[in-house]
Amino acid sequence: MTTIAILGLGEAGRVYARGLRSAGADVRSHDPFHRVDDPGLGQVETLKGAVRGADVVLSLVGGAAALTAAVDALPFASEGAVYADLNTVSPEVEVEIAEVADRHGVPMADVAVLAPVPRAGIRTELLASGTGAPAFAKRVGPFGVPVTVVEGGPGEAARLRLLRSIFMKGLAALVLEGVGAARALGAEDWLRDQIAGELGPDGHAVVDRLVDGTYRHSARREHEMRDALASLEQLGRPSDMTKATLAWLERINSERRTP
Numbered sequence: 001m002t003t004i005a006i007l008g009l010g011e012a013g014r015v016y017a018r019g020l021r022s023a024g025a026d027v028r029s030h031d032p033f034h035r036v037d038d039p040g041l042g043q044v045e046t047l048k049g050a051v052r053g054a055d056v057v058l059s060l061v062g063g064a065a066a067l068t069a070a071v072d073a074l075p076f077a078s079e080g081a082v083y084a085d086l087n088t089v090s091p092e093v094e095v096e097i098a099e100v101a102d103r104h105g106v107p108m109a110d111v112a113v114l115a116p117v118p119r120a121g122i123r124t125e126l127l128a129s130g131t132g133a134p135a136f137a138k139r140v141g142p143f144g145v146p147v148t149v150v151e152g153g154p155g156e157a158a159r160l161r162l163l164r165s166i167f168m169k170g171l172a173a174l175v176l177e178g179v180g181a182a183r184a185l186g187a188e189d190w191l192r193d194q195i196a197g198e199l200g201p202d203g204h205a206v207v208d209r210l211v212d213g214t215y216r217h218s219a220r221r222e223h224e225m226r227d228a229l230a231s232l233e234q235l236g237r238p239s240d241m242t243k244a245t246l247a248w249l250e251r252i253n254s255e256r257r258t259p
Contacts, residue, residue: 028044047076051073084111084136
């Protein structure tokens with residue numbers, strides 16, 4: 001039986017813990033900040049207890065804690081394990097995590113999550129790069145986790161995810177701007193229908209996800225778009241739309257912080 005350690009029991013971590021366990025994996029999850037009363041999560045008290053002996057270590061602790069989690073967890077990783085970082089971080093941070101993993105002799109996979117995890121659960125599409133990517137794909141594939149391995153070292157999957165984010169978060173900002181203007185004119189339903197018609201059969205659901213998801217995850221997405229902007233500037237490419245998307249997210253988060 002494949003043993004999978006899951007670090008972090010936020011929304012995505014809980015989905016992967018339940019889904020992988022239901023699919024037949026031996027799941028051991030750990031989160032020092034969340035004690036969830038759910039036996040389906042396989043929660044253990046210590047980081048060492050989760051990581052020691054695991055075939056795969058999935059890090060889903062959130063971008064701000066990704067590097068710290070790797071530093072803390074990798075000393076406990078067993079020989080033959082693969083460390084997979086699924087957090088939304090910059091390519092540079094993925095390289096740092098890979099360097100930590102290398103010092104401990106553990107192959108690392110930079111894993112980009114290509115859609116909100118609650119929508120498709122463990123069947124959410126993933127991209128993986130780095131020395132640990134092939135092993136990661138081989139070990140989680142039998143549980144129904146779709147992984148596309150891309151050429152390149154750690155950071156490559158993260159770079160591709162940022163490209164996707166430029167489009168998806170930019171589209172969300174455009175929808176927010178249009179819907180907000182339409183609401184002021186009393187024409188919100190009409191414009192939503194127009195946008196939905198351009199987005200295909202599930203257009204209305206897509207519009208709802210773009211709007212609701214932007215507000216729900218605005219803090220994380222602001223950080224993500226800062227990384228995307230930095231990437232574009234390093235490439236010397238125009239970044240007008242990304243700057244505008246970032247401005248929208250900054251505005252939303254500023255309004256939330258205002259009493």
